[in-house]
Amino acid sequence: MATHVMAIINQKGGAGKTTLAMNLAAGLSCRGETIVIDLDPQGSSLQWASSGSKPFPATVKQIGGKWDARTLHQNYRAYQHMVLDCPPSVDSHASVQALRACDVALIPVLPSPIDLWASLRLPQEVEEARKVNANLKAFLVLNQIEPKSAISAAMHEALAEFGMPVLQATLRRRAAYRAAALEGVSVFQMGSRGAPAADEIEAIINEVIGS
Amino acid sequence: MTNLKDKLSASVRMAKAGQQSAEQPVSAPAAAAKTAPVKTGATKPAATKPVKTQSVTTKPTSVKQSAAAKSKPTSVNQDSGNELFPSRVWPD
Ligand SMILES: Nc1ncnc2c1ncn2[C@@H]1O[C@H](COP(=O)(O)OP(=O)(O)OP(=O)(O)O)[C@@H](O)[C@H]1O
Ligand SMILES: [Mg+2]
Numbered sequence: 550m551a552t553h554v555m556a557i558i559n560q561k562g563g564a565g566k567t568t569l570a571m572n573l574a575a576g577l578s579c580r581g582e583t584i585v586i587d588l589d590p591q592g593s594s595l596q597w598a599s600s601g602s603k604p605f606p607a608t609v610k611q612i613g614g615k616w617d618a619r620t621l622h623q624n625y626r627a628y629q630h631m632v633l634d635c636p637p638s639v640d641s642h643a644s645v646q647a648l649r650a651c652d653v654a655l656i657p658v659l660p661s662p663i664d665l666w667a668s669l670r671l672p673q674e675v676e677e678a679r680k681v682n683a684n685l686k687a688f689l690v691l692n693q694i695e696p697k698s699a700i701s702a703a704m705h706e707a708l709a710e711f712g713m714p715v716l717q718a719t720l721r722r723r724a725a726y727r728a729a730a731l732e733g734v735s736v737f738q739m740g741s742r743g744a745p746a747a748d749e750i751e752a753i754i755n756e757v758i759g760s
Numbered sequence: 761m762t763n764l765k766d767k768l769s770a771s772v773r774m775a776k777a778g779q780q781s782a783e784q785p786v787s788a789p790a791a792a793a794k795t796a797p798v799k800t801g802a803t804k805p806a807a808t809k810p811v812k813t814q815s816v817t818t819k820p821t822s823v824k825q826s827a828a829a830k831s832k833p834t835s836v837n838q839d840s841g842n843e844l845f846p847s848r849v850w851p852d
Protein backbone atom coordinates (compact mmCIF):
# COMPACT_ATOMS: atom_id res chain seq x y z
CA MET A 550 0.00 0.00 0.00
CA ALA A 551 1.29 3.47 -0.85
CA THR A 552 2.43 5.66 2.01
CA HIS A 553 -0.18 8.20 3.01
CA VAL A 554 1.52 11.58 3.20
CA MET A 555 0.32 14.61 5.15
CA ALA A 556 2.14 17.92 4.90
CA ILE A 557 1.75 20.42 7.71
CA ILE A 558 2.42 23.74 6.14
CA ASN A 559 2.04 27.46 6.61
CA GLN A 560 3.94 30.55 5.66
CA LYS A 561 3.47 31.87 9.18
CA GLY A 562 5.97 30.95 11.86
CA GLY A 563 4.63 29.61 15.13
CA ALA A 564 1.25 28.54 13.74
CA GLY A 565 1.59 25.09 15.29
CA LYS A 566 3.02 23.06 12.41
CA THR A 567 5.46 21.09 14.52
CA THR A 568 2.96 20.62 17.36
CA LEU A 569 0.37 19.29 14.95
CA ALA A 570 2.87 17.19 12.97
CA MET A 571 4.33 15.42 16.00
CA ASN A 572 1.03 14.70 17.69
CA LEU A 573 -0.62 13.58 14.47
CA ALA A 574 2.30 11.25 13.85
CA ALA A 575 1.91 9.77 17.32
CA GLY A 576 -1.79 9.23 16.69
CA LEU A 577 -1.11 7.71 13.28
CA SER A 578 1.51 5.38 14.71
CA CYS A 579 -1.33 3.42 16.35
CA ARG A 580 -2.59 2.73 12.85
CA GLY A 581 0.69 1.84 11.15
CA GLU A 582 4.41 2.59 10.87
CA THR A 583 4.77 6.35 10.84
CA ILE A 584 7.61 8.72 10.05
CA VAL A 585 7.88 12.46 10.54
CA ILE A 586 10.11 14.19 8.05
CA ASP A 587 11.45 17.36 9.60
CA LEU A 588 11.91 19.70 6.65
CA ASP A 589 12.69 22.70 8.79
CA PRO A 590 16.35 23.64 9.32
CA GLN A 591 15.31 24.67 12.85
CA GLY A 592 14.97 20.92 13.47
CA SER A 593 12.25 21.29 16.09
CA SER A 594 10.64 17.91 15.41
CA LEU A 595 13.96 16.16 15.68
CA GLN A 596 14.78 17.92 18.91
CA TRP A 597 11.32 17.10 20.26
CA ALA A 598 11.77 13.41 19.52
CA SER A 599 15.23 13.41 21.08
CA SER A 600 14.07 15.06 24.31
CA GLY A 601 12.12 12.20 25.78
CA SER A 602 13.32 9.52 28.10
CA LYS A 603 11.40 6.96 26.00
CA PRO A 604 11.48 6.61 22.22
CA PHE A 605 8.95 8.78 20.42
CA PRO A 606 6.20 6.58 18.92
CA ALA A 607 7.02 7.67 15.35
CA THR A 608 10.40 7.77 13.65
CA VAL A 609 11.65 11.32 13.04
CA LYS A 610 14.20 12.19 10.37
CA GLN A 611 15.44 15.55 9.24
CA ILE A 612 16.18 16.06 5.57
CA GLY A 613 17.56 19.04 3.75
CA GLY A 614 19.03 19.87 0.37
CA LYS A 615 17.30 19.04 -2.87
CA TRP A 616 14.82 16.23 -3.02
CA ASP A 617 11.59 15.53 -4.80
CA ALA A 618 8.32 13.73 -4.27
CA ARG A 619 9.39 10.60 -6.12
CA THR A 620 12.56 10.03 -4.12
CA LEU A 621 10.76 10.79 -0.88
CA HIS A 622 8.13 8.14 -1.61
CA GLN A 623 10.81 5.68 -2.67
CA ASN A 624 13.02 6.16 0.34
CA TYR A 625 10.27 5.82 2.89
CA ARG A 626 7.91 3.41 1.23
CA ALA A 627 8.23 1.06 4.21
CA TYR A 628 6.07 3.44 6.23
CA GLN A 629 2.30 3.56 6.07
CA HIS A 630 2.09 7.17 7.17
CA MET A 631 4.42 10.08 6.58
CA VAL A 632 4.00 13.51 8.14
CA LEU A 633 5.98 16.40 6.68
CA ASP A 634 6.79 19.21 9.10
CA CYS A 635 7.43 22.16 6.81
CA PRO A 636 9.50 25.28 7.47
CA PRO A 637 7.69 28.62 7.83
CA SER A 638 8.19 29.59 4.22
CA VAL A 639 6.03 28.44 1.34
CA ASP A 640 8.68 29.52 -1.17
CA SER A 641 11.25 27.12 0.16
CA HIS A 642 12.21 24.05 -1.86
CA ALA A 643 10.97 21.91 1.03
CA SER A 644 7.51 23.44 1.12
CA VAL A 645 7.04 23.41 -2.65
CA GLN A 646 8.08 19.76 -2.82
CA ALA A 647 6.01 18.86 0.22
CA LEU A 648 2.85 20.11 -1.49
CA ARG A 649 3.75 18.06 -4.55
CA ALA A 650 4.45 14.96 -2.49
CA CYS A 651 1.48 14.87 -0.13
CA ASP A 652 -2.01 13.48 -0.27
CA VAL A 653 -3.29 15.99 2.27
CA ALA A 654 -1.99 19.41 3.29
CA LEU A 655 -3.03 20.70 6.69
CA ILE A 656 -2.62 24.41 7.32
CA PRO A 657 -2.75 25.36 10.99
CA VAL A 658 -3.90 28.91 11.61
CA LEU A 659 -4.02 30.81 14.88
CA PRO A 660 -6.97 32.97 15.90
CA SER A 661 -5.27 36.22 15.16
CA PRO A 662 -5.67 38.68 12.29
CA ILE A 663 -1.94 38.78 11.60
CA ASP A 664 -1.81 35.03 11.31
CA LEU A 665 -4.78 35.08 8.97
CA TRP A 666 -3.22 37.68 6.72
CA ALA A 667 0.09 35.86 6.66
CA SER A 668 -1.61 32.62 5.64
CA LEU A 669 -3.39 34.06 2.64
CA ARG A 670 -0.88 32.76 0.15
CA LEU A 671 -1.64 29.15 0.89
CA PRO A 672 -4.67 28.74 -1.41
CA GLN A 673 -2.53 29.93 -4.30
CA GLU A 674 0.34 27.62 -3.43
CA VAL A 675 -2.04 24.69 -3.18
CA GLU A 676 -3.49 25.49 -6.61
CA GLU A 677 0.02 25.68 -8.03
CA ALA A 678 0.89 22.29 -6.55
CA ARG A 679 -2.29 20.75 -7.97
CA LYS A 680 -0.86 21.25 -11.46
CA VAL A 681 1.46 18.32 -10.71
CA ASN A 682 -0.38 16.74 -7.77
CA ALA A 683 -3.96 16.78 -9.00
CA ASN A 684 -5.46 14.84 -6.08
CA LEU A 685 -4.01 17.06 -3.39
CA LYS A 686 -6.51 17.84 -0.63
CA ALA A 687 -5.95 20.82 1.60
CA PHE A 688 -7.63 21.94 4.80
CA LEU A 689 -7.23 24.82 7.19
CA VAL A 690 -7.02 23.77 10.84
CA LEU A 691 -7.79 26.15 13.65
CA ASN A 692 -5.14 26.00 16.35
CA GLN A 693 -4.93 27.51 19.83
CA ILE A 694 -8.65 28.14 19.90
CA GLU A 695 -10.13 29.78 22.98
CA PRO A 696 -13.77 28.81 23.08
CA LYS A 697 -14.73 31.86 25.10
CA SER A 698 -12.88 34.40 23.05
CA ALA A 699 -14.76 36.35 20.46
CA ILE A 700 -11.89 36.30 18.02
CA SER A 701 -11.83 32.51 18.08
CA ALA A 702 -15.54 32.51 17.35
CA ALA A 703 -15.02 34.92 14.49
CA MET A 704 -12.38 32.73 12.86
CA HIS A 705 -14.73 30.37 11.03
CA GLU A 706 -16.31 33.22 9.15
CA ALA A 707 -12.99 34.85 8.40
CA LEU A 708 -11.52 31.58 7.13
CA ALA A 709 -14.36 31.31 4.64
CA GLU A 710 -12.60 34.12 2.79
CA PHE A 711 -9.79 31.70 1.98
CA GLY A 712 -12.04 29.64 -0.27
CA MET A 713 -10.62 26.47 1.23
CA PRO A 714 -12.25 23.81 3.39
CA VAL A 715 -11.75 24.14 7.13
CA LEU A 716 -11.57 21.05 9.34
CA GLN A 717 -14.38 20.86 11.86
CA ALA A 718 -11.96 19.47 14.41
CA THR A 719 -9.88 22.18 16.06
CA LEU A 720 -7.09 22.35 18.62
CA ARG A 721 -7.63 24.34 21.76
CA ARG A 722 -4.89 26.25 23.44
CA ARG A 723 -3.68 23.77 26.01
CA ALA A 724 -0.71 23.51 28.31
CA ALA A 725 -0.51 19.83 27.39
CA TYR A 726 0.69 20.62 23.86
CA ARG A 727 3.62 22.60 25.23
CA ALA A 728 4.42 20.13 27.96
CA ALA A 729 4.47 17.33 25.39
CA ALA A 730 7.26 19.03 23.45
CA LEU A 731 9.21 19.67 26.60
CA GLU A 732 8.89 16.08 27.75
CA GLY A 733 9.68 14.68 24.31
CA VAL A 734 6.42 12.79 24.13
CA SER A 735 3.09 13.16 22.38
CA VAL A 736 -0.14 14.07 24.12
CA PHE A 737 -1.13 10.40 23.74
CA GLN A 738 1.59 9.43 26.18
CA MET A 739 0.59 11.89 28.89
CA GLY A 740 -2.25 9.97 30.43
CA SER A 741 -5.16 12.03 31.72
CA ARG A 742 -3.13 15.25 31.36
CA GLY A 743 -2.98 14.76 27.63
CA ALA A 744 -6.33 13.11 27.10
CA PRO A 745 -8.39 16.12 25.96
CA ALA A 746 -5.63 17.06 23.53
CA ALA A 747 -5.30 13.48 22.31
CA ASP A 748 -9.03 13.47 21.59
CA GLU A 749 -8.58 16.57 19.45
CA ILE A 750 -5.76 14.98 17.48
CA GLU A 751 -7.80 11.81 17.00
CA ALA A 752 -10.70 13.88 15.71
CA ILE A 753 -8.41 15.50 13.15
CA ILE A 754 -7.05 12.14 12.02
CA ASN A 755 -10.54 10.69 11.67
CA GLU A 756 -11.79 13.69 9.76
CA VAL A 757 -8.81 13.71 7.41
CA ILE A 758 -8.69 9.99 6.81
CA GLY A 759 -12.44 9.87 6.32
CA SER A 760 -12.35 12.82 3.89
CA MET B 761 -19.16 40.29 18.49
CA THR B 762 -20.80 40.63 15.09
CA ASN B 763 -18.75 43.72 14.68
CA LEU B 764 -15.58 41.81 15.39
CA LYS B 765 -16.57 39.04 12.98
CA ASP B 766 -17.23 41.56 10.24
CA LYS B 767 -14.02 43.39 10.97
CA LEU B 768 -11.92 40.24 10.88
CA SER B 769 -13.47 39.01 7.64
CA ALA B 770 -13.13 42.45 6.08
CA SER B 771 -9.48 42.60 7.12
CA VAL B 772 -8.87 39.28 5.36
CA ARG B 773 -10.56 40.53 2.21
CA MET B 774 -8.45 43.66 2.37
CA ALA B 775 -5.23 41.73 2.90
CA LYS B 776 -6.16 39.48 -0.01
CA ALA B 777 -6.79 42.44 -2.29
CA GLY B 778 -3.59 44.10 -1.15
CA GLN B 779 -1.64 40.95 -1.77
CA GLN B 780 -3.05 40.53 -5.26
CA SER B 781 -2.17 44.06 -6.28
CA ALA B 782 1.25 43.85 -4.64
CA GLU B 783 1.95 40.68 -6.55
CA GLN B 784 1.65 42.23 -9.99
CA PRO B 785 5.16 43.68 -10.31
CA VAL B 786 6.94 40.79 -8.63
CA SER B 787 4.91 37.88 -9.92
CA ALA B 788 7.27 37.04 -12.77
CA PRO B 789 10.37 36.16 -10.74
CA ALA B 790 8.29 34.48 -8.05
CA ALA B 791 6.60 32.26 -10.60
CA ALA B 792 9.90 31.48 -12.27
CA ALA B 793 11.42 30.38 -9.01
CA LYS B 794 8.49 28.14 -8.28
CA THR B 795 8.46 26.36 -11.61
CA ALA B 796 12.17 25.71 -11.68
CA PRO B 797 12.91 22.21 -12.96
CA VAL B 798 12.53 19.50 -10.41
CA LYS B 799 15.78 17.70 -9.71
CA THR B 800 15.45 14.03 -9.04
CA GLY B 801 18.90 13.38 -7.68
CA ALA B 802 20.44 13.85 -4.31
CA THR B 803 18.57 13.03 -1.20
CA LYS B 804 20.24 12.74 2.13
CA PRO B 805 18.30 9.98 3.75
CA ALA B 806 19.01 6.38 2.97
CA ALA B 807 16.16 3.95 2.53
CA THR B 808 15.60 2.47 5.90
CA LYS B 809 13.32 -0.02 7.50
CA PRO B 810 11.14 1.51 10.13
CA VAL B 811 13.00 1.69 13.39
CA LYS B 812 10.03 2.37 15.56
CA THR B 813 10.53 0.81 18.91
CA GLN B 814 7.30 1.55 20.67
CA SER B 815 3.75 2.31 19.79
CA VAL B 816 1.22 4.39 21.61
CA THR B 817 -1.13 2.27 23.61
CA THR B 818 -2.83 4.51 26.13
CA LYS B 819 -6.18 5.83 25.01
CA PRO B 820 -7.89 7.52 27.93
CA THR B 821 -11.57 7.94 27.35
CA SER B 822 -13.59 9.66 30.02
CA VAL B 823 -12.00 13.06 30.20
CA LYS B 824 -14.18 15.13 27.92
CA GLN B 825 -15.33 18.58 29.06
CA SER B 826 -13.97 18.46 32.58
CA ALA B 827 -11.70 21.43 32.04
CA ALA B 828 -14.29 23.45 30.19
CA ALA B 829 -16.81 22.74 32.90
CA LYS B 830 -14.48 24.17 35.51
CA SER B 831 -14.20 27.54 33.84
CA LYS B 832 -16.07 30.35 35.46
CA PRO B 833 -18.92 32.34 33.92
CA THR B 834 -21.79 30.78 32.10
CA SER B 835 -22.43 33.70 29.82
CA VAL B 836 -19.84 34.91 27.37
CA ASN B 837 -17.60 37.53 28.86
CA GLN B 838 -18.68 40.86 27.42
CA ASP B 839 -15.15 42.16 27.30
CA SER B 840 -13.65 39.22 25.55
CA GLY B 841 -14.55 40.77 22.22
CA ASN B 842 -11.55 42.97 22.51
CA GLU B 843 -9.17 40.42 23.89
CA LEU B 844 -7.09 38.05 21.83
CA PHE B 845 -6.59 35.78 24.80
CA PRO B 846 -8.94 36.38 27.72
CA SER B 847 -7.53 35.69 31.14
CA ARG B 848 -8.89 32.16 31.46
CA VAL B 849 -6.98 30.63 28.63
CA TRP B 850 -5.53 27.37 29.81
CA PRO B 851 -8.11 24.65 29.82
CA ASP B 852 -5.93 22.09 31.51
N1 LIG C 1 -2.77 24.19 20.69
C1 LIG C 1 -1.74 24.72 21.35
N2 LIG C 1 -1.84 25.03 22.66
C2 LIG C 1 -0.81 25.59 23.34
N3 LIG C 1 0.36 25.88 22.79
C3 LIG C 1 0.54 25.60 21.48
C4 LIG C 1 -0.48 25.00 20.69
N4 LIG C 1 -0.01 24.84 19.43
C5 LIG C 1 1.24 25.30 19.44
N5 LIG C 1 1.59 25.76 20.65
C6 LIG C 1 2.86 26.39 21.05
O1 LIG C 1 3.08 27.47 20.15
C7 LIG C 1 4.44 27.56 19.81
C8 LIG C 1 4.63 27.42 18.29
O2 LIG C 1 4.22 26.12 17.92
P1 LIG C 1 5.05 25.27 16.86
O3 LIG C 1 6.50 25.31 17.16
O4 LIG C 1 4.39 23.96 16.76
O5 LIG C 1 4.76 26.15 15.58
P2 LIG C 1 5.48 26.04 14.15
O6 LIG C 1 4.47 26.49 13.16
O7 LIG C 1 6.06 24.70 13.97
O8 LIG C 1 6.63 27.11 14.32
P3 LIG C 1 7.82 27.35 13.25
O9 LIG C 1 7.19 28.13 12.14
O10 LIG C 1 8.82 28.14 14.02
O11 LIG C 1 8.31 26.01 12.82
C9 LIG C 1 5.14 26.48 20.59
O12 LIG C 1 5.59 27.04 21.78
C10 LIG C 1 4.06 25.47 20.87
O13 LIG C 1 4.30 24.73 22.05
MG1 LIG D 1 8.01 24.10 13.39
